[in-house]
Amino acid sequence: MPNIVGHNDHDPVITESDALHARAVGLQPPVTQVLAKGPTQYVNGVAPKYIARGEGARMWDVDGNEFLDYNMGVGPVTLGYRYPAVDDAIRRQLESGITFSLMHPLEVEVSELICDTVPSAEMVRFGKSGAEATSAAIRLARAYTGREKVVCCGYHGWHDWFIGTLPPKAGVPQGVQDLVSTFAYNDLASLEAAIDDETAAVILEPMTFDWPDEGFLAGVKEIAHRHGAVFVMDEIWTGYRWALGGAQERFGVTPDLTTVSKGMGNGVPISALAGKAEIMRVLDGTVFFYSTFGGETIALAGTKATIEVMQAEPVQEHLERLGNRLRDGYNAIAADKGIGHLTGCKGHGARSLVTFDPSGGDPLHQKSLVQQELIRDGVLWSGFHTMSYSHTDADVDHTLDAYDRALTIHAQAAEDGEWLGRLRGAPVEPVFRATTGFNTKPKER
Numbered sequence: 001m002p003n004i005v006g007h008n009d010h011d012p013v014i015t016e017s018d019a020l021h022a023r024a025v026g027l028q029p030p031v032t033q034v035l036a037k038g039p040t041q042y043v044n045g046v047a048p049k050y051i052a053r054g055e056g057a058r059m060w061d062v063d064g065n066e067f068l069d070y071n072m073g074v075g076p077v078t079l080g081y082r083y084p085a086v087d088d089a090i091r092r093q094l095e096s097g098i099t100f101s102l103m104h105p106l107e108v109e110v111s112e113l114i115c116d117t118v119p120s121a122e123m124v125r126f127g128k129s130g131a132e133a134t135s136a137a138i139r140l141a142r143a144y145t146g147r148e149k150v151v152c153c154g155y156h157g158w159h160d161w162f163i164g165t166l167p168p169k170a171g172v173p174q175g176v177q178d179l180v181s182t183f184a185y186n187d188l189a190s191l192e193a194a195i196d197d198e199t200a201a202v203i204l205e206p207m208t209f210d211w212p213d214e215g216f217l218a219g220v221k222e223i224a225h226r227h228g229a230v231f232v233m234d235e236i237w238t239g240y241r242w243a244l245g246g247a248q249e250r251f252g253v254t255p256d257l258t259t260v261s262k263g264m265g266n267g268v269p270i271s272a273l274a275g276k277a278e279i280m281r282v283l284d285g286t287v288f289f290y291s292t293f294g295g296e297t298i299a300l301a302g303t304k305a306t307i308e309v310m311q312a313e314p315v316q317e318h319l320e321r322l323g324n325r326l327r328d329g330y331n332a333i334a335a336d337k338g339i340g341h342l343t344g345c346k347g348h349g350a351r352s353l354v355t356f357d358p359s360g361g362d363p364l365h366q367k368s369l370v371q372q373e374l375i376r377d378g379v380l381w382s383g384f385h386t387m388s389y390s391h392t393d394a395d396v397d398h399t400l401d402a403y404d405r406a407l408t409i410h411a412q413a414a415e416d417g418e419w420l421g422r423l424r425g426a427p428v429e430p431v432f433r434a435t436t437g438f439n440t441k442p443k444e445r
């Protein structure tokens with residue numbers, strides 16, 4: 001019998017997952033299109049690898065095992081899998097067609113919805129991925145200012161301009177790498193050190209898992225403007241999650257340009273660049289930002305329906321309330337087991353992160369052990385609580401029960417130092433994405 005969301009007495013059987021994975025090896029280097037979904041992020045031999053379907057906050061793997069999901073497609077599934085209002089809108093659109101030879105009314109309608117909801121949005125353009133939107137923002141800022149340098153903080157996608165700042169930058173020309181430096185979150189002095197009067201744009205994620213210090217976001221804006229740079233908020237995670245109007249609404253700081261993507265379409269491939277008319281108007285001129293699928297209607301129909309649900313219902317309040325229960329509940333359990341110094345959960349309710357301290361043992365081994373035990377209880381977890389409108393209080397209750405069991409085992413391992421011996425598969429591997437403090441040095445100029 002496949003496992004269910006509940007206490008199972010054995011790990012899920014994953015024969016079909018493993019068979020598909022065996023076919024993918026040697027066919028798709030490195031088997032996944034999304035690093036965060038790949039087998040390196042889950043205990044190999046215990047976790048499922050391929051998902052067949054989802055419903056609400058649950059999904060079923062190709063072997064029929066049921067899981068409560070805390071990744072929600074790595075962010076985009078804000079309302080829940082197969083959310084009726086969104087799927088109905090997509091089905092209705094499908095009856096009229098997908099991609100046409102002229103523009104479609106949905107392009108206008110969704111642009112208006114974004115202007116109604118995102119404080120900085122006076123004009124809008126669409127893309128299909130977050131990286132497309134951030135790359136368009138950078139090109140636009142460069143064209144608007146007539147400058148080339150960029151200073152950034154956070155993750156902004158796979159394109160050359162950004163990935164050249166990180167370790168996996170093979171294939172990015174040195175000249176492109178030289179134009180971009182990073183600064184540290186909550187550290188205005190590091191921004192002052194990185195920026196100069198040749199900087200076209202300062203782009204940052206307004207929040208990942210640490211809360212912005214009082215005045216930090218306003219300080220970033222002030223420094224950017226003092227140097228004549230465009231201030232871009234990358235709200236691909238925070239947009240439509242932290243508040244209907246994103247982190248800029250939540251923290252009361254309005255950028256010049258904004259990128260949104262994950263939060264707004266409940267899983268359809270969509271992104272948008274929005275911002276001040278004075279800057280956005282430059283897209284009318286010589287800046288080239290066009291692609292075949294930019295106005296594709298299935299994604300626009302799904303996005304329109306998603307934003308309309310959010311305008312009518314308390315979606316963001318729900319994400320935050322349930323996510324706060326999970327975050328605070330996790331910390332209470334860890335404290336109760338005497339391991340609060342080794343593990344904790346931080347972040348916004350809509351998206352929080354569990355961390356492990358190296359003083360207890362290799363953090364990846366600690367994470368693997370907790371993950372393995374949660375998977376046994378039907379909870380698919382890779383260190384995050386990415387909440388959806390379909391998660392319920394009962395889901396949170398079950399997850400906290402599962403944490404209670406998993407952290408009991410964690411505490412035993414912390415006591416005797418035996419992590420790997422308790423694992424029934426291979427431990428998870430690091431992602432290149434650090435959440436704070438990566439590559440923060442200003443580049444030599």
Ligand SMILES: Cc1ncc(COP(=O)(O)O)c(C=O)c1O
Nearest residue numbers: 129130131155156157234236237
């Ligand atoms: C803040 C942020 N910006 C940009 C991106 C890139 O988006 P995509 O993977 O859709 O290209 C991501 C993706 O995780 C992101 O989290």
